[in-house]
Amino acid sequence: MASTGDISKMFLALLSLLCLLPVVEAVEAGDGIALLLGMFLSLTGICACLGIYARKRNGQM
Known part of the structure; x- marks a missing residue:
C-alpha cells in the first residue's frame, strides 16, 4: 500500500x-478542482x- x-x-x-x-474560464478551473477532489475522494474510498x-480477512473485525 502507498505511504x-x-x-x-x-x-x-x-x-x-x-x-x-x-485557465480560459472560471468554469474550466472549477472543473479541474472538481476532478482533483473526485480523484482524491475515490482514492480514499478505495x-x-x-x-x-x-x-x-485477518479476523480482526
Whole structure:
C-alpha cells in the first residue's frame, strides 16, 4: 500500500500539472478542482474498502 509520502507526492504532481494548464474560464478551473477532489475522494474510498477487507480477512473485525 502507498505511504503517506507517496500519496502527497502524487497529489503535488497532479496539482502542478493543473497549474500548467491555461485557465480560459472560471468554469474550466472549477472543473479541474472538481476532478482533483473526485480523484482524491475515490482514492480514499478505495483505500478504506481495502482496509476493511484486510481486517475481515485477518479476523480482526
